[in-house]
Amino acid sequence: MEVVEKKNKNKKYKPILDGIPDWPVYQLSKNRKEFIEEVANNSIARVKELRPTTKQLIDELQTTVYREQQRMKRNRWRVDPVDEPRFWASIKEDMVGLDTKPPEEAQAKAEEILHRIVSRYANEIAGNFNASSYKVTREIVKFWFSRLLNGARVKKFGAFFRNRYTLRDKIHIVGKVKQLRTLATKGTVIMVPTHFSNLDSILIGWVIHSLGLPAFIYGAGLNLFNIKIFAYFMNSLGAYKVDRRKKNLPYLETLKLYSTLAIQKGAHSLFFPGGTRSRSGVLEKQLKLGLLSSAVEAQRNLYIDSLAKDEEVRKIFVVPVTLNYHFVLEAPDLIDDYLSVKGQDRYLPEQDKYGSWQLLQFLFKFFTKGSNISVSIGKALDVMGNYVDDNGNSLDPQGRVIDTRDYFISNEQITIDKQREDEYTRMLSQKIVSEYHRINRVFASHLVAFVAFELWQKKHPKLDLFGLLRLPEEDQVIPYEEFRETCKRVRKQIYKLKDEGKVYHATHLKGNIDLVIRHGLDNVGIFHLKRPLLLNREGNVITKDFNTLYYYHNRLVGYDLEKFI
Amino acid sequence: MTLKSLSDDKPVGVIGAGNFGSVVANLLAQHRKVLLYARDEKVIQRILETRENRGHMMHANIEPINDLAAMARECNVLFPIVPSEHFRSMMKQLSPHLHPYHILIHGTKGFDLTLTNGQSMETITKLNRSQVKTMSEVIMEESVVVRVGCLAGPNLSKELAANQPAATVIASHFNEVITLGKQLLRNDHFQVYGNNDLVGVELAGVLKNIIAIAAGALSGLGYGENAKGLLVSRGMVEMIYLGRALGGNTKAFLGVAGIGDLVTTCNSSLSRNFTIGHRLAKGETLKQILESTDEVAEGINTIRITKKCADYYKVRAPITNTLYQVLFEDLTMKQALRYLMRYPLNVDIDFL
Numbered sequence: 079m080e081v082v083e084k085k086n087k088n089k090k091y092k093p094i095l096d097g098i099p100d101w102p103v104y105q106l107s108k109n110r111k112e113f114i115e116e117v118a119n120n121s122i123a124r125v126k127e128l129r130p131t132t133k134q135l136i137d138e139l140q141t142t143v144y145r146e147q148q149r150m151k152r153n154r155w156r157v158d159p160v161d162e163p164r165f166w167a168s169i170k171e172d173m174v175g176l177d178t179k180p181p182e183e184a185q186a187k188a189e190e191i192l193h194r195i196v197s198r199y200a201n202e203i204a205g206n207f208n209a210s211s212y213k214v215t216r217e218i219v220k221f222w223f224s225r226l227l228n229g230a231r232v233k234k235f236g237a238f239f240r241n242r243y244t245l246r247d248k249i250h251i252v253g254k255v256k257q258l259r260t261l262a263t264k265g266t267v268i269m270v271p272t273h274f275s276n277l278d279s280i281l282i283g284w285v286i287h288s289l290g291l292p293a294f295i296y297g298a299g300l301n302l303f304n305i306k307i308f309a310y311f312m313n314s315l316g317a318y319k320v321d322r323r324k325k326n327l328p329y330l331e332t333l334k335l336y337s338t339l340a341i342q343k344g345a346h347s348l349f350f351p352g353g354t355r356s357r358s359g360v361l362e363k364q365l366k367l368g369l370l371s372s373a374v375e376a377q378r379n380l381y382i383d384s385l386a387k388d389e390e391v392r393k394i395f396v397v398p399v400t401l402n403y404h405f406v407l408e409a410p411d412l413i414d415d416y417l418s419v420k421g422q423d424r425y426l427p428e429q430d431k432y433g434s435w436q437l438l439q440f441l442f443k444f445f446t447k448g449s450n451i452s453v454s455i456g457k458a459l460d461v462m463g464n465y466v467d468d469n470g471n472s473l474d475p476q477g478r479v480i481d482t483r484d485y486f487i488s489n490e491q492i493t494i495d496k497q498r499e500d501e502y503t504r505m506l507s508q509k510i511v512s513e514y515h516r517i518n519r520v521f522a523s524h525l526v527a528f529v530a531f532e533l534w535q536k537k538h539p540k541l542d543l544f545g546l547l548r549l550p551e552e553d554q555v556i557p558y559e560e561f562r563e564t565c566k567r568v569r570k571q572i573y574k575l576k577d578e579g580k581v582y583h584a585t586h587l588k589g590n591i592d593l594v595i596r597h598g599l600d601n602v603g604i605f606h607l608k609r610p611l612l613l614n615r616e617g618n619v620i621t622k623d624f625n626t627l628y629y630y631h632n633r634l635v636g637y638d639l640e641k642f643i
Numbered sequence: 644m645t646l647k648s649l650s651d652d653k654p655v656g657v658i659g660a661g662n663f664g665s666v667v668a669n670l671l672a673q674h675r676k677v678l679l680y681a682r683d684e685k686v687i688q689r690i691l692e693t694r695e696n697r698g699h700m701m702h703a704n705i706e707p708i709n710d711l712a713a714m715a716r717e718c719n720v721l722f723p724i725v726p727s728e729h730f731r732s733m734m735k736q737l738s739p740h741l742h743p744y745h746i747l748i749h750g751t752k753g754f755d756l757t758l759t760n761g762q763s764m765e766t767i768t769k770l771n772r773s774q775v776k777t778m779s780e781v782i783m784e785e786s787v788v789v790r791v792g793c794l795a796g797p798n799l800s801k802e803l804a805a806n807q808p809a810a811t812v813i814a815s816h817f818n819e820v821i822t823l824g825k826q827l828l829r830n831d832h833f834q835v836y837g838n839n840d841l842v843g844v845e846l847a848g849v850l851k852n853i854i855a856i857a858a859g860a861l862s863g864l865g866y867g868e869n870a871k872g873l874l875v876s877r878g879m880v881e882m883i884y885l886g887r888a889l890g891g892n893t894k895a896f897l898g899v900a901g902i903g904d905l906v907t908t909c910n911s912s913l914s915r916n917f918t919i920g921h922r923l924a925k926g927e928t929l930k931q932i933l934e935s936t937d938e939v940a941e942g943i944n945t946i947r948i949t950k951k952c953a954d955y956y957k958v959r960a961p962i963t964n965t966l967y968q969v970l971f972e973d974l975t976m977k978q979a980l981r982y983l984m985r986y987p988l989n990v991d992i993d994f995l
Contacts (some may be wrong), residue, residue: 293828405763462743462789474787476738484743488819489719497818505789 090340091255091290097609098209101292102266102317102344117200117339121332122192128327132185136177142326144169149323157303199332202498203318211317216287226439237467248534251285252582253517254456255469261458262291265393266344268373268511269294272362273350274344275406279409282348282399285453294349295340297333297369316345317598334372342383344392351510357416359409359632361400361514362637365507367500374499374506377461378486385492393470393482396463396506398456398513402584404601413629417547452584456517462502464511515636520572520583523596527630529555529564529621530611532643547624551560556619556624575637598641602630654678656718656826658705658733659688659725663750664691666800667704667722670794672702678714679707699804713872718820720748720823722794723782727753727941730778734785741786746811748792748824749778752848753941754948764947769955772889775948777845792820794828795842795848795900797907799914810834812900814844826986836899846886851905852916853941853949853963854878859920860966861974864906874962875909883994885949888956893994916942922975923969946970961986 098104106113129135146166150158176184185335261267271282278299286294293316300321300524321329341347349369352362377394384391406412457465460482464472472480485502486492533556538546568590575581586597599619603610603626610627614620619625653675657668660681668679679701681687686696687707694701708714713735714721725733730751741747755776776784777892779791792815803809813824813835823836829835838844857878861870882905883896897903908914912921919940922932929943950967953960965982968974974982 464787475784478739478787480743480787482743487744489748490744495819501816502789 089260090286092288094259094294095292098212098292100329102346103295103489104209106340107208107316108293108345109208110206112604113339113343114197114200114204117204117400117588118193118197120335120339121196121200121328122189124331124335125188125192125196125328128331132181132188133177133190135188136173138327139169139173139188141196142195142328143173145326146324153323155177155301157300157588159202169195196328196332196434199324199329200336203320203333203336212293214531219506231330235375247469248450249281249284250450250452251289251455252452252519254397254457255289255455257458258455259289259291260468261395261397261470262374265395266376267291267294267339267346267458268396269346269348269395270351270396270398270403271348272481272514273352273355274359274401275355278350278355278401281401281451281453285399286348293347294346294348297337303638307430329370334368337369338372338376338379341372341394342379351507355408355412357412357419357631359406359413360635361511361518361633363511363636365510367503367507370507370510371499373502374461378492378494378499379481381483381486383493391483393466394461395458395466396510397458398458398510398517400454400514400518402452402454402519403523404450405604405606408628409603409629410606410623417544417625420543429589435551438476443615446629452519454517454519454582454617456513459506459509459513461506463506489507516580516582518581518633520581520587520634521601522584522587523602524570524593524598524630524633525569525587526598526611527602527627529561529568529643530621530629531627533561533642534565536643543628547628551623554621554624555614558613558618561619562595564643565595568639569594569637572637573643581637647659649737652676654706656713656721658711658713658721658723658728658737660696660877661696661724661726661943662699662723662800663798665696665701665722665830666792666798666803667724667750668705669699669702669804670830670833671722671836672704673830675704677702677705678718679705679920680711681707684709695928699800700969709738712740713746719744720746720827721752722748723778727751727755727778727944729759730733731781731785731964734781738786743789744788745786745788746792746820746823747782747786747788748794748815748820749782750794750822750847751778752779752795752852754849754945755781755966756944756948761848762806770948770949772952772957775889775952776886777842777849779841779845780881780976790817790820790842790898791815792817792824793845793848794824795844795904797899799907799911801913805827806832808832808834810899810903812836812838812844812898814838814895816841838898838900839893840892840895842889843886843891844898844900846889846891846897847882847896847901847922847940848904849945850882850885850949851901851908852940852945852968854882854905855908855914855916856923856940856946856966857916857962859882859912859914859922860969860980861920862912864976864980865911871909875905877910878962879905880992880994881960884958885953885960885963887994888958889952913939919943925976929970943970 095101109603125138126135131539137419143166147170148162150166169191174186176187179187196343255485258267269282269286271278279296295318296317297320298317300319303319320333324330337347351365353366353368356362373394373396381392459473460466462472462482462484462485464480472482474480483492489497534549534554537547538549538553569587572581572583572587576583587594599611599613603623606623606626607625608626609629610622610623611619655671655675656676656678657664657671658680661681664679664872668677671677679690681690687709690696690701690707694703694817723730723733730753755778756764756770757774758764782788792813794811794813796809796811798811800808809832811828811833813828814820814825814837815820816839818837823835825835832948843958846888855893857874859869861874870940879896879902882901883893886896887893908917911917915938919932919942923929939989946963946966947970949960949963952958953963965974965979969976969979
């Protein structure tokens with residue numbers, strides 16, 4: 079049984095810019111050398127600002143060298159360049175006796191060393207967008223996905239080479255698509271999706287392409303570049319490299335400036351502001367402020383730059399996106415991670431990893447069964463979290479136009495105030511979080527998981543989370559009637575929330591409740607070896623895996639639905 | 644001529660020509676030109692003619708004004724100091740003229756209450772934070788201004804007017820606002836401290852009103868210093884419990900805006916809240932008191948709202964609860980005190 083998404087607009091979108099040479103990311107890679115130089119120079123200025131005295135600067139350099147040598151000793155990756163040990167050894171040599179030199183000489187020398195370090199970092203971070211390999215990658219992904227789709231769906235020989243189904247049938251893009259496309263021509267877009275699965279980056283890449291938008295740049299973990307084939311794809315997609323092992327000040331500043339300057343130059347960007355995948359399955363509540371602050375900073379710099387030139391300022395638009403799945407491939411591992419951190423010794427994870435066979439099984443199930451993914455594009459925000467209209471004007475809640483520049487003005491002048499901008503970043507992140515909850519789409523599978531878990535919780539009010547997860551098997555049954563009534567009640571509340579503009583739901587949530595429950599049970603964690611929810615022989619609800627049930631349940635936490643259980 | 648020197652001449656606005664508003668205007672006028680907004684045309688005329696308002700001589704740098712739009716145009720920094728019950732409607736009027744470059748530092752110690760259709764203060768039994776807002780939250784909700792601050796501390800108008808030594812706290816998430824507030828207010832008799840816990844400082848200022856009424860009651864009953872010491876310390880504990888439930892941190896309550904303001908109000912027979920408590924203890928009813936005064940005592944409203952919040956968030960707040968019964972039900976002050984003295988809670992401090 080498959081409940082189709084009725085409102086799905088399976089529309090094809092024309093590219094908003096004709097040729098790849100018009101894309102900002104292409105421009106960036108064409109002028110790669112100049113851009114890297116600019117990043118390096120700005121980073122040096124920033125580090126000098128943060129470490130104003132010669133002594134502080136030298137201390138910082140010494141810490142950096144020490145940490146880098148420790149890293150090379152303990153944790154070397156395939157992707158690390160071979161000349162690395164030599165480079166740091168020579169830096170270390172040059173640092174010898176630096177603090178005994180006269181201050182002016184020492185300062186000059188230290189700056190020269192800083193320049194070498196920062197340039198190296200900038201070079202390492204910089205992406206390598208390549209138009210022809212971008213096209214190749216795009217075609218490969220499209221080709222194989224549709225082959226897989228058609229081969230699996232139509233079980234007839236030869237279907238493999240037909241194009242009856244496309245990814246568009248599987249992945250629904252809903253929300254403010256038109257606005258996103260318009261704004262991408264008027265300003266710089268920063269897309270900030272939720273992060274649940276490793277599939278997210280691939281999915282978002284496909285979404286961006288299929289909406290006719292030029293490639294976005296994004297920071298990908300350097301560890302992904304260890305795998306050669308991945309490195310090829312990443313490079314071609316405009317990814318820049320983020321090395322999470324390096325925590326020293328010059329590196330962090332260079333990384334942030336790379337992102338800030340790229341945004342300033344108009345490169346559309348993609349951040350996962352939650353940092354890593356949500357371990358518990360809860361919608362992101364706390365965002366990483368580092369990268370977000372580069373949006374605020376870039377906008378301020380654009381306003382400052384515009385003082386000298388007499389042209390219109392390119393505005394930055396932040397677009398929240400939620401990805402909604404019936405299943406998350408790595409859910410069991412993620413929730414294990416979460417529970418063992420949270421529970422310490424009260425939680426003992428079971429060892430149960432999946433291999434390539436499970437992955438294939440999953441892909442096959444994904445393409446054959448009616449399990450869809452939906453991507454909700456939220457309303458665009460300015461860097462202060464105000465909604466913007468289709469012309470890019472920021473609006474206040476009463477619909478009056480706000481000049482975003484005014485936020486950076488004090489005493490009639492645009493000023494740089496780090497503390498103020500940190501606060502702005504915090505406000506922006508709160509707004510993004512509340513937008514996530516608002517544009518989140520409730521699936522039937524989220525509903526059944528939520529109701530089932532909460533019902534068990536309610537039946538055992540004295541048990542804490544970890545006690546509940548160890549509930550004996552004979553207690554893990556919910557009579558279908560009770561389950562059905564509760565689902566109905568909670569669904570009613572979800573409708574109400576939708577009318578208040580606080581959440582969305584998939585169209586398949588409507589209609590006969592038995593069918594909705596069936597759809598939910600069939601889809602929740604569809605590929606897991608142990609299903610989080612199913613019906614037993616008597617037709618009552620049982621679970622085979624309490625932990626993953628808890629994970630899927632968490633998706634609906636934060637809407638105060640518990641009261642309706 | 645640079646822009647900077649130009650803006651230094653920009654006047655500062657004060658909205659509300661009440662008692663505290665007038666004092667703040669006088670403090671600001673020592674550094675800058677001040678525009679003082681009053682709703683009432685007569686007040687403006689009186690200030691223009693006699694330079695007198697609410698018993699204060701107004702500084703020569705102060706210009707009374709009746710036009711909010713003009714004020715927002717002329718000033719980048721505004722100090723709204725109007726009673727909490729009028730605060731939101733004032734913000735609604737002011738909001739169309741405000742821009743994100745404006746900075747607002749308010750001096751109102753009260754709660755804003757939003758009830759939906761059909762609800763009234765008499766019928767509703769519990770209140771939560773989506774209905775009860777501090778003034779900074781009202782400013783943010785009603786306007787595009789984000790650089791918001793608040794002014795709180797032991798600031799009895801009469802003593803400030805007499806140039807006696809005193810201090811205040813400017814609380815804001817923005818250091819910029821705190822620095823500016825210091826520049827504008829500080830003088831040889833007036834010390835200004837900064838705090839980043841905006842909501843905490845606001846809550847300290849609001850919740851202290853409750854204890855001030857209790858202090859008035861103790862004095863009305865004729866009790867001495869032991870009783871007052873008991874009240875200040877237990878009142879502090881209650882404020883902290885309530886404050887944390889409503890979104891503040893403990894620290895804000897231990898500073899000038901918390902303990903500082905509390906000690907002052909509990910010892911001062913000058914404050915309106917104190918007077919109310921005093922008269923209640925002497926046997927008058929709330930109705931009689933309200934009929935005989937036109938000044939706003941924030942404390943009454945604060946008790947009413949806070950009691951219902953305490954019920955919602957399940958905070959133990961014996962002083963607030965008994966005062967609520969005295970004000971709105973039929974408990975006498977004597978009975979209230981007897982009840983409190985028998986209250987079975989006897990842990991001294993359990994929140995640090």
